[in-house]
Amino acid sequence: MTSPETELVRVLEADGRFAPSPAAERYLPLIEAISDAELEQLYRDMAVIRAIDTQATNLQRQGQLALWPPSRGQEAAQVGSGRAARAQDTIFPSYREHAVTRIRGVDPVDIIKLMRGVSHGGWDPTDPKNGNTRLYTLVLGSQVLHATGFAMGRLFDGRSGTGDLDRDEAVIVYYGDGASSQGDVHEAMVFAASYQAPTVFFLQNNHWAISVPVSTQSRVPLVQRSAGYGIPSVRVDGNDVLASYAVSRIALDEARSGQGPRAIEAVTYRLGAHTTSDDPTKYRGNDEEESWALRDPITRMRAFLEGRGASASFFDEVDEEGADAAEDLRARTVELGPPPVSRMFDHVYSDPHPLIEEQKAWQARYEASFEGGQA
Ligand SMILES: Cc1ncc(C[n+]2csc(CCOP(=O)(O)OP(=O)(O)O)c2C)c(N)n1
Numbered sequence: 001m002t003s004p005e006t007e008l009v010r011v012l013e014a015d016g017r018f019a020p021s022p023a024a025e026r027y028l029p030l031i032e033a034i035s036d037a038e039l040e041q042l043y044r045d046m047a048v049i050r051a052i053d054t055q056a057t058n059l060q061r062q063g064q065l066a067l068w069p070p071s072r073g074q075e076a077a078q079v080g081s082g083r084a085a086r087a088q089d090t091i092f093p094s095y096r097e098h099a100v101t102r103i104r105g106v107d108p109v110d111i112i113k114l115m116r117g118v119s120h121g122g123w124d125p126t127d128p129k130n131g132n133t134r135l136y137t138l139v140l141g142s143q144v145l146h147a148t149g150f151a152m153g154r155l156f157d158g159r160s161g162t163g164d165l166d167r168d169e170a171v172i173v174y175y176g177d178g179a180s181s182q183g184d185v186h187e188a189m190v191f192a193a194s195y196q197a198p199t200v201f202f203l204q205n206n207h208w209a210i211s212v213p214v215s216t217q218s219r220v221p222l223v224q225r226s227a228g229y230g231i232p233s234v235r236v237d238g239n240d241v242l243a244s245y246a247v248s249r250i251a252l253d254e255a256r257s258g259q260g261p262r263a264i265e266a267v268t269y270r271l272g273a274h275t276t277s278d279d280p281t282k283y284r285g286n287d288e289e290e291s292w293a294l295r296d297p298i299t300r301m302r303a304f305l306e307g308r309g310a311s312a313s314f315f316d317e318v319d320e321e322g323a324d325a326a327e328d329l330r331a332r333t334v335e336l337g338p339p340p341v342s343r344m345f346d347h348v349y350s351d352p353h354p355l356i357e358e359q360k361a362w363q364a365r366y367e368a369s370f371e372g373g374q375a
């Protein structure tokens with residue numbers, strides 16, 4: 001089916017050629033205004049997070065982490081949208097947005113802490129160094145409601161839609177093709193549309209919800225779900241970082257300036273396993289994986305930059321930066337000690353609670369009883 005909502009926005013072909021699709025027309029002025037330095041930054045972001053993601057996957061295989069959800073293959077969708085957000089915007093990730101969180105300033109080791117089981121959340125979303133990045137959430141779709149409620153609050157407080165683009169705020173929320181079937185997502189879209197909340201719904205359609213293919217998830221392109229609620233929605237090639245950047249930039253600017261919510265379906269592919277607990281060979285074939293490997297977002301952008309004359313030394317330098325970041329991640333991961341046992345009591349209630357205090361004291365006495373061989 002072809003409709004304005006289902007035509008794909010793409011500017012880079014899989015081989016890196018600049019060949020905009022008809023639907024990309026309105027984004028071309030924005031894309032042509034991207035500087036050489038910014039183009040290189042987009043490539044750098046993708047390549048460095050790939051190195052970090054590969055290292056984290058290896059660390060899990062070596063018993064250093066309980067779990068890791070790889071972002072391999074989804075770097076263009078994430079980097080394009082992550083770079084499109086402005087400093088004042090708030091990010092609501094799911095659990096695979098390693099590139100987005102890094103762009104916003106979150107230390108990848110903070111994600112490691114969560115996946116190693118030494119932290120309940122990973123980072124402090126209110127600390128300015130984390131760039132208004134809310135915590136990962138594993139409850140599918142819940143963050144989409146949180147994001148919309150937050151966006152409505154921003155609107156009601158006059159922090160969005162005032163016409164001041166340096167100050168006005170938007171919210172971008174990440175979710176997957178599987179999550180798009182959750183009631184929470186649909187309820188969020190109803191509220192966002194009713195209240196014209198400044199929410200950008202960023203759906204990464206990576207074709208799989210663990211072992212369930214997107215073809216089971218929906219009979220129509222997923223972009224039509226948000227469009228059905230009256231939310232202007234675009235479908236973008238999620239392996240084209242320039243297209244992802246442009247559609248996200250415009251959607252965020254429109255949402256921020258009081259035009260209501262926007263939705264993006266980024267069509268991409270999860271090249272790795274769902275998580276390190278999953279074995280994709282049980283439910284999908286090599287042919288499919290190989291056909292998507294040919295559309296790898298990083299090789300595509302590299303070919304584009306090479307065509308524009310980027311030097312070999314630039315790519316060497318990025319490779320080195322990725323290797324250093326991966327090495328640093330490993331070094332700091334293996335140094336992470338266990339959290340104090342007392343921490344399990346700390347966040348049960350926001351204020352001190354006599355019962356919890358009593359249990360904490362009991363637990364401390366019990367631990368102490370092992371010292372000196374008295375137990
Ligand atoms: C409410 C809820 N139901 C089920 C699960 C188990 N679960 C975890 S990830 C996942 C698949 C999600 O697929 P998708 O939304 O496409 O995101 P992706 O993992 O592909 O990025 C499921 C069913 C969950 N975490 N939360």
Ligand SMILES: [Mg+2]
Nearest residue numbers: 176177208209
């Ligand atoms: Mg998916």
